[in-house]
Amino acid sequence: MTLPLHPNRPAEIEDFLARTGWGDARRSLLAGDASFRRYDRVVKPDGRRAVLMDAPPPMENVRPFIGMDRYLCRLGLSAPTLLAADTDLGFLLLEDLGDDSFTSLLRDGTADPVPLYETAIDVLVDLRGAPAPAAPASSTAAATS
Numbered sequence: 001m002t003l004p005l006h007p008n009r010p011a012e013i014e015d016f017l018a019r020t021g022w023g024d025a026r027r028s029l030l031a032g033d034a035s036f037r038r039y040d041r042v043v044k045p046d047g048r049r050a051v052l053m054d055a056p057p058p059m060e061n062v063r064p065f066i067g068m069d070r071y072l073c074r075l076g077l078s079a080p081t082l083l084a085a086d087t088d089l090g091f092l093l094l095e096d097l098g099d100d101s102f103t104s105l106l107r108d109g110t111a112d113p114v115p116l117y118e119t120a121i122d123v124l125v126d127l128r129g130a131p132a133p134a135a136p137a138s139s140t141a142a143a144t145s
Helices: 009-019 063-074 102-108 113-129
Strands: 026-029 038-043 049-054 082-086 091-095
Touching (some): 009 049, 009 082, 009 091
Antiparallel strands (some): 038 049
């Protein structure tokens, strides 16, 4: 579900990108999810890429996402590196992990499915044995959490 931007949002996005050194980046909309969040791929003239998450308060709260990202990293699992954040405005700049997903790799036949499924099982086993995360389960939790 991709909703139209609030009238002030484009200027806030431009300001955030400028403050974080990404003001010269070209933006392109990525597929959305079932939330109020929007995702843009940002590409600098030198080719560096990142993902801009726009999670407009009060409908969204980026703090649980940050908490879960840190939790997964502490477990030694792969999660996007947080490059910059403005939690009050609901902006995150994240490492761009690319377009490959298990589904696309399996559908395209570009990967052997056995190692993918083995990796997925290993991650589930690691998560099952890890202490529960402190972050709320939903990114739509109250902005004060």
